Amino acid sequence: MANAIATAHEHDAHHAHDEHVVLPQHLHHFETEEQQREAGTFGMWLFLLTEIMFFGGMFFAYLLYRNWYNPAFVAASNQLSVKLGAINTAILITSGYAMALGVYAAEVRKKQMLVWTLIATTIFGFAFLGVKTVEYKEKFEKHHVPGASFDVKEFVNPAAFGLKEEPLAPDMAQKTQIFFVLYFAMTGMHALHMIIGLALLFWLIYRANRGDFSSGYVAPIENFGLYWHFVDIVWIFLFPLLYLINKHVG
Amino acid sequence: MMSAPINNNTIVNIPDQRTAKMPKRNYINNEHGLLSWLFTADHKRIAILYLISITFFFFIGGAFAGLIRLELLTPQPDLVASDTYNKFFTMHGIVMIFLFLVPSVPATLGNFFIPIMIGAKDLAFPKINLLSWYLYMAGGTFTLAALVLGGVDTGWTFTTPLSTHYLNTHVITAATAIFIAGFSSIFTGLNFIVTIHRMRAPGMTWFRMPLFVWSNYAASILMVLGTPVLAIAIVLVALERTIGIGVFDPTKGGDPLLFQHLFWFYSHPAVYIMILPGMGVISEVISTFSRKRVFGYTAVAFSSVAIALFGFFVWAHHMFIMGVSNYSALVFSLLTMLVAVPSAIKIFNWAFTLQKGSITFETPMLYAFAFIGLFTIGGLTGVFLGSLGMDIHLTETYFIVAHFHYVMVGGMLMAFLAGVHFWWPKMTGRMYPESLSKLSALTSFIGFNITFLPQFILGYLGMPRRYHAYPAEYQVLNVLSTAGATVLGVGFTLPMLYLAWSLKYGAIAGNNPWQATGLEWQIQSPPLTENFTETPIMDHEAYDYEWLENKTAHEVTTVG
Amino acid sequence: MSAHNDAMNTTNPEHAEHHILGPGTYTTIYVTLLILTGITVGAAFIPMGVLNPIVALAIASVKAVVVMLWFMHVKYQSRLIKMTVGAGFFTFFVLIMMTMSDYISRAWGQW
Structure with a gap:
């Protein structure tokens, strides 16, 4: 076998796939559709790795400052509504459930079911952002947004505001700002990911309705599903870390 | 006609120039017009786009280096004010690191050759590849904007609270540039990893891949896992500056060292992002010009991965004098020594590859020799700096400047030039002028040493970095350094000129001028848009020169 | 020459058959996640000292793993x-x- 850069005649390694109909979405530089699909999934997972590290920096900041300024974190966390947080968690899980069903619908080529599950995913996504808006608005009104207008009076003198909290010393009360910085940075970055996801969902719904994903080409739906579930997972950690720090005291 | 070269001093084997013709159809003339380049999805064309743009930014960064050296010619601050000097070294650092060194080998040579070396038609995600070039250009545009608007003077490290509270320059513009350029690098890395896992030709097992692919794979892992941490650190700096969130502000309870941890968590591995692909180039060049399989192939392959892995455990050695815990510093110092092991494995294996090889001294090989020597000096001084006691004395002096320039310029840039010369015939189909390029390689090597060797001494004597004035007794060494920089500048400008010249007037190279074994040398130069007419099957190990000889012999018999 | 003769890709660690999960599995997972959310809220109101954040993170990790294994198909x-x-x-x-x-x-x- 001297001339070793031989050529694969008739793609003999891929007889197993000869019965497949070549889809228009199949890109020329992939040997098989399977290779293309697995490359897409792998690429999406690598992207999610970068997301883990991106949020990871903020999670570390949270871990550090919560250990340093625990009283401030407890008091500031008690300002968040567990009820709204829990409702939002349920909403987001429901949205993820709808998305999972959407992936199933695409895989078994049910066009109507796919479109409706994607619409449900979108609706629950917006519901989540709606609740988040209500929460953010309250923080603005109470001057709990970090920056020039940030005010610690509720933490220094909680009794005057009808709160049962222990009052914080002024220097520790200042540190509540760090909590709210992390709260806004983390939930804000999470919300930004949701907004990007919702924009993509509109595009996916349009294409699903056109029938793009009902003939065996499911990669965009599956990969978007991975993204959407990742956003869920971030929230699954954010909820106990931000809302449930110390509910059992006071 | 083929087989062993007649002249023992060279392995260059190019076709008879009277009859030779460039291939009629190739990736360059496949389509025409500017738009066919700007909207291309061909990895080879994107590599060329990258090559042009990083060359542009290299000379911008180089211009700032020249200005810095000019100011340091005399002890007095006579060329520019101190603020302007701060902007000079900041722009030099930002441009050179984020816009030149990080994308240099991966985005140009890696982009061009990784798919071909593993027998694929393209990268896994051609459109994302193009997107990453546009992101790079956007990052470059923001950098230029920061420059034109009046510069930025934080140093490339964006040290808080200096960058967040005390400076009134265009920090956010520069931060945006780095954020965007970071995503360009993430997408390149992601694309390489998926391509190397998913697109290998039949028979191309992991241990048949050229070492260039291995080293780019290791660097890609660092890009994907490290860069996002830089991104979030940069976002937090921007938020701190704009609305004063206090996360890095000690007056509000934040910890400035947290920024350092996040920043160096990326920026130390980033050093390996820069150097690893260069090491891959050196493996290819050393093997080709000593006609031997790389000694200890498996060890060299795994040492790349080991460098990438250890790279995540050593970052705090940049912070020894910043007030980190002594105990933690001790751990980081010990872990830093670990990185020397895989680096030494590479150096020794290259040396053993050379042993009893049929060595010839073409330009890429000259650059590779420069790399081995200079990188060894740079790496070993890194061990000095990694040990706690020495670091306290030497950090923030010119010693550290000399150290990382030995690694980055003496190592990486030499490797980049080695790679560009090595693959130039494949990329363009034409040879560069050999004697002129040898001269310029020599010029670069001499100029480099005159520039940076004095800086080791300056640093050891205690001259701090980042000052534009210094005591008069340091002037002799500084003049020497500036003189060397001038020579170095000539050494780096020459290749650009003669490589441009060779595009039209260079000798036609033929498929395999170096008689190298990689898959990229078995196809026409310049390659077809689809790289291979038929999917190749890899049935031999990497760097198998016997296989190549048999193959050429077989070709002769079939033709004759 | 053996690697590319494996046409069905059965020995390739980088390859897995495309596995389709049904709505039944997804519903089970969905209900599990909701229950775990309830437990997490409930646990937060029980005084456990230093264990409180640990329990909260443990439950969150279980939820994350469940989402990854089934919703994100990592199991398959x-x-x-x-x-x-x-x-x-x-x-x-x-x-x-x-x-x-x-x-x-x-x-x-x-x-």
Whole structure:
């Protein structure tokens, strides 16, 4: 076998796939559709790795400052509504459930079911952002947004505001700002990911309705599903870390 | 006609120039017009786009280096004010690191050759590849904007609270540039990893891949896992500056060292992002010009991965004098020594590859020799700096400047030039002028040493970095350094000129001028848009020169 | 020459058959997640001292793993994907642990 850069005649390694109909979405530089699909999934997972590290920096900041300024974190966390947080968690899980069903619908080529599950995913996504808006608005009104207008009076003198909290010393009360910085940075970055996801969902719904994903080409739906579930997972950690720090005291 | 070269001093084997013709159809003339380049999805064309743009930014960064050296010619601050000097070294650092060194080998040579070396038609995600070039250009545009608007003077490290509270320059513009350029690098890395896992030709097992692919794979892992941490650190700096969130502000309870941890968590591995692909180039060049399989192939392959892995455990050695815990510093110092092991494995294996090889001294090989020597000096001084006691004395002096320039310029840039010369015939189909390029390689090597060797001494004597004035007794060494920089500048400008010249007037190279074994040398130069007419099957190990000889012999018999 | 003769890709650690999960599985997972959310809220109101954040994080981790294994199909993916996910969390823990090594020991011997 001297001339070793031989050529694969008739793609003999891929007889197993000869019965497949070549889809228009199949890109020329992939040997098989399977290779293309697995490359897409792998690429999406690598992207999610970068997301883990991106949020990871903020999670570390949270871990550090919560250990340093625990009283401030407890008091500031008690300002968040567990009820709204829990409702939002349920909403987001429901949205993820709808998305999972959407992936199933695409895989078994049910066009109507796919479109409706994607619409449900979108609706629950917006519901989540709606609740988040209500929460953010309250923080603005109470001057709990970090920056020039940030005010610690509720933490220094909680009794005057009808709160049962222990009052914080002024220097520790200042540190509540760090909590709210992390709260806004983390939930804000999470919300930004949701907004990007919702924009993509509109595009996916349009294409699903056109029938793009009902003939065996499911990669965009599956990969978007991975993204959407990742956003869920971030929230699954954010909820106990931000809302449930110390509910059992006071 | 083929087989062993007649002249023992060279392995260059190019076709008879009277009859030779460039291939009629190739990736360059496949389509025409500017738009066919700007909207291309061909990895080879994107590599060329990258090559042009990083060359542009290299000379911008180089211009700032020249200005810095000019100011340091005399002890007095006579060329520019101190603020302007701060902007000079900041722009030099930002441009050179984020816009030149990080994308240099991966985005140009890696982009061009990784798919071909593993027998694929393209990268896994051609459109994302193009997107990453546009992101790079956007990052470059923001950098230029920061420059034109009046510069930025934080140093490339964006040290808080200096960058967040005390400076009134265009920090956010520069931060945006780095954020965007970071995503360009993430997408390149992601694309390489998926391509190397998913697109290998039949028979191309992991241990048949050229070492260039291995080293780019290791660097890609660092890009994907490290860069996002830089991104979030940069976002937090921007938020701190704009609305004063206090996360890095000690007056509000934040910890400035947290920024350092996040920043160096990326920026130390980033050093390996820069150097690893260069090491891959050196493996290819050393093997080709000593006609031997790389000694200890498996060890060299795994040492790349080991460098990438250890790279995540050593970052705090940049912070020894910043007030980190002594105990933690001790751990980081010990872990830093670990990185020397895989680096030494590479150096020794290259040396053993050379042993009893049929060595010839073409330009890429000259650059590779420069790399081995200079990188060894740079790496070993890194061990000095990694040990706690020495670091306290030497950090923030010119010693550290000399150290990382030995690694980055003496190592990486030499490797980049080695790679560009090595693959130039494949990329363009034409040879560069050999004697002129040898001269310029020599010029670069001499100029480099005159520039940076004095800086080791300056640093050891205690001259701090980042000052534009210094005591008069340091002037002799500084003049020497500036003189060397001038020579170095000539050494780096020459290749650009003669490589441009060779595009039209260079000798036609033929498929395999170096008689190298990689898959990229078995196809026409310049390659077809689809790289291979038929999917190749890899049935031999990497760097198998016997296989190549048999193959050429077989070709002769079939033709004759 | 054996690697590319494996036409069905059965021995390739980077390959897994495309596995389709049905709505039944998804519903089970969905209900599990809702129950776990309820438990997490409930547990937060029970005084457990230092265990409170640990329990909260443990439940969150279980939820995350459940989402990854079934909603994100990691259970049915190739070893390559499983390792990729592992690599992400590994690097995240390196970031946390190595940085914490500084913060924890910074005041040692200084009181």
